[in-house]
Each structure stands twice: as structure tokens, then as C-alpha cells.
Amino acid sequence: MKTWFFTIEMTLLVMVALRLISGLIELTVAGLILKFNSIEKAVALNAMLALIGPTIFIASVAIGLIGMSDRLSISKFVFIGAGVLLILIGIRK
Template identity: 75%
Template structure:
């Protein structure tokens, strides 16, 4: 029987771990909102989540780019970086 876990790249596992962590944080916040039963506290928790989401996104993208850097040309990395920059510009208020 062949082990399935050895074929995953470390960058991929780090990205998956960040997404799982982000999901757990979101679920914890949802549970706290229900527990507190207060719109004011729910808004406060949502305000804290605003910081976590983009941070996880940017970190995950950075890890992915570093993981792919040996397989992509410099011009392709530039296009990817430009795309990420456009996404960040697009989500600004």
C-alpha cells in the first residue's frame, strides 16, 4: 500500500494549513456571534475578521509564488504579481 502524503509539496501543505486555520477562525467567530447573541458584538467580531482574511490571502499567495518560482519564468512571475496587485487594488475601498 502506497502512502498518499509523501507526494504533496511543502508549499501546498502550508497553503492548505493557512486556509484550514482561516476557516477555523471564521467558524469560531460565527459560534461566538451566536453565543453572545448581540448585533453589536457580531459587528465587532466581523471587524476583526476583516484583518484576518486579506492577511491569509496575501500570505497564501506569497507561499504559492515561492513554491512555483523554480518552475516559472521571470516574466510569468511578473504577470502573476501584477494580477495579485490588481486584485488588491480592486478590493480597496
């Protein structure tokens, strides 16, 4: 009987954990919005999510870049950083 061992990089596990936490926060807030049944509270909760989402995004990208740092040149880091900056500028209200 063969046993297959899969190795998963720690960086990838941290990125997955961040996304799972983010998803759980989103689901929790959705439940709270339903529970409170108030537009004012829904707007306040959505405002909090507007802070959490980009924070998780930036942390996840940063962790991924750190994990790939030995495989990327400085110019690629600059291009990726510019792309992330443009995304953040694009989603600003």
C-alpha cells in the same frame, strides 16, 4: 499487495494548513457572533475577519509562488503580482 505512496509537497501542505486555520477562525467567529447576540459585537468581529482574510490570502499566494519559483519566469511573477494587487484593490471599500 501494492502500496501506493503519494508525495505531497511541503509548500502545498503549508497552504492547506493556512486555509484550514482561516476556516476555523471563520467558524469560531460565527459561533462567537451567535453567542454574543449583539450587532455591535458582530460588526467588531467581522472587522477583525476583514484583516485576517487578506492576510491569509497574501501569505498563501506568496508561499505558492515561492514553491513555484523554479518553474516561473520573472515576467510571469510580475503578471501574478499585478493580479494579486488588482484583487486587493478591487476588494477595498
